[in-house]
Amino acid sequence: MAVIVQKYGGTSVGSLSRIEAVAENVIATVRQGHQVVVVLSAMAGETNRLLAMAQQLDAQPASRELDMLLAxxxxxxxxxxAIALVQRGISAISLLAHQVGIQTDNRFGAARIQAIDTKRLSQALSQEQVIVVAGFQGQDQEQNITTLGRGGSDTSAVALxxxxxxxxAQIFTDVDGVYSADPRLVSCAQRINYLRFDEMLVMASLGAKVLQNRAVEYAYQHNMPIRVLSSFSQGEGTLVLPKEQVLAESQDSNLVTSIVHDQQQALIAISEVSDSALPALFDALDNSAIEADMVQLIGESSLAKQLLFTVNRDKLLCAKNALQEIxxxxxxxxxxxxxxxxxISAVGIGLNAHAKVVGKIVxxxxxxxxxxxxxSTSEISCSVVIDETYLVRxxxxxxxxxxLDSSS
Structure with a gap:
């Protein structure tokens, strides 16, 4: 009897009818002879609603209290x-992350899982219960509620x-797998049957919304297969595996396997930056849990260069405040x-050995x-920043x- 962990996102549980559909899917898995742990996000729009209320009171709410609210x-x-499952004759129990024993650090809003106490989980599974766990959250050593950042329920599921x-770990979402581009922008995008962990990790870090990059990173470290499925339709989805398990025949012959985009970006430019000031600058960003990307330093003088980089758009105000102090x-x-x-990023294995990819993008x-x-380029990606007006085109x-078009 195998343990299967299933995660359902906000759109999958966005209404009572959707929750009932998830219950039926869980029951079908149980009837296949599996022990099931279900990880859920908040209902679609709920996290944004709670955040908006907090920001009406304070544009930058206290991080600890914001985690308490969002969780x-x-x-x-x-x-x-759990109510829907019990009504259908399935023994089920709902548990918050601290009841499960998900321990994190105290980096509110971007906490990392440090350990999971499986005692209560194992006991419930031995009693043939379906366990329904709150995703996106944990508890630090001082028993404060913490959250794992946007998409954190993916990480909760993989860690469990x-x-x-x-x-x-089965990640159910509103699409039936990982595609060669966002099918909402490219109607002829193709579903990818198999991906290597390193490919998926890069795609997630570059803006692919199907999986949170920390979840892929965690799976990569522990060789935990991830299957991306749709909660709205049947199918095999996309299976993310260690590279040695990805069959040769599943590999795409194209050098570039996907085009990924991230619309939630902001560009920061700082003038007259000296080399000696760089450590303090990046320390300030790190202390505010802000990740700088696409970093570029322009100029020959060690005393007056221009620094350009991107941050997530929702972190722009926080980044500017942190930098203003310096x-x-x-x-x-x-x-x-x-x-x-x-x-926008082109992703594929070994792109850094092919300068023609950069030239073709330009x-x-x-x-x-x-x-x-x-x-900027890396081993398996080439990324550009453009005005968002031209994103779709x-x-x-x-x-x-x-x-990559299906008709090609």
């Missing part, structure tokens, strides 16, 4: 699903799967920002008069240009 959303969804030695200490000059940019975008503001142009 309440999952309590509603898990109890409703690892702790329970599950057969796989500016007042005369560490560097003017801070300028722009919150209307998007990042040429394809230039042919449509789309200006590139930043560009740029994604479609690159997807077609690299031969």
């Amino acid at each position: 309440s959303g999952e309590q509603v969804s898990i109890s409703l699903l 799967a690892v702790a329970l030695h599950a057969a796989e 500016t007042m200490c005369n560490k560097f000059g003017t801070i300028r920002s722009r919150d209307s940019v998007a990042k 040429a394809l975008l230039a042919s449509s008069e789309i200006d590139i503001k930043l560009i 740029a994604v479609q142009i690159l997807h077609s240009g690299f031969g």
Whole structure:
């Protein structure tokens, strides 16, 4: 009898009828002979509603209290699903993260899971109960409620799967797998049957919304298979595995396998930055739990360079406040920002060995008069920052240009 961990996102539990559909899916898994642990997000829109209320009181709410507030959303969804399961004759129990024993650090809003006490979970499974766990949250050593960041329920599910030695972590969402581009932007995008962990990790970190990058990172570290499925339709989905388990015949012959975009980006430019000021600058961002990306340093003088980088758009105000403190200490000059940019990335194994990929991206975008503001490359990705006005056109142009259309 295998343990299966299933995670359902906000759209999957967005209404009572959707919760009932999830209950039927869980029951079908139980009848296949599996022990099931279900991880739920808050109902669609609930986290945003709670955040909006907090921001009406304070534009930057106290981080501890914000976690206390946002964590309440999952309590509603898990109890409703447990009620639906019990009504159908299935023994089920809903548990908050601290009741399960999910221990995290105290980095509110972006906490990392440190340990999971499986005693209560194992006991409930031995009693043939379906366990419904609140995703997105944990508890630090001082018993404060913490949250894991947007998409954190994915990480909750993977971590529980690892702790329970599950057969796989199944992530149910509103799409039936991982695609060569967002099918909402590219109608001819193709579903990818198999992905390597490193490919999926890069795709998630670059903006693919199907899986949270920390969840993929956790699965990568522990060799936990992840299957991405739709809660609205049947299918095999996309299976994410260690590279040695991905069959040769599943590999795409294209050098580029997907085009990923991230619309929630902001660009920051800082003038007159000295080399000696850089450590303090990045320390300030790190202390505020802000990740700088697409970092570019322009200029030859060690005393006055221009620094450009991107941050998540919802962290822009926090980043500017953190950097402003250093500016007042005369560490560097003017801070300028722009919150209307998007990042588009081509992903594929071994891209850094193919300079032609960069050249092709530049040429394809230039042919449509789309200006590139930043560009960076890694072993399996090439990313550009553009004005978000051109996002849809740029994604479609690159997807077609690299031969990823289903008709190609």
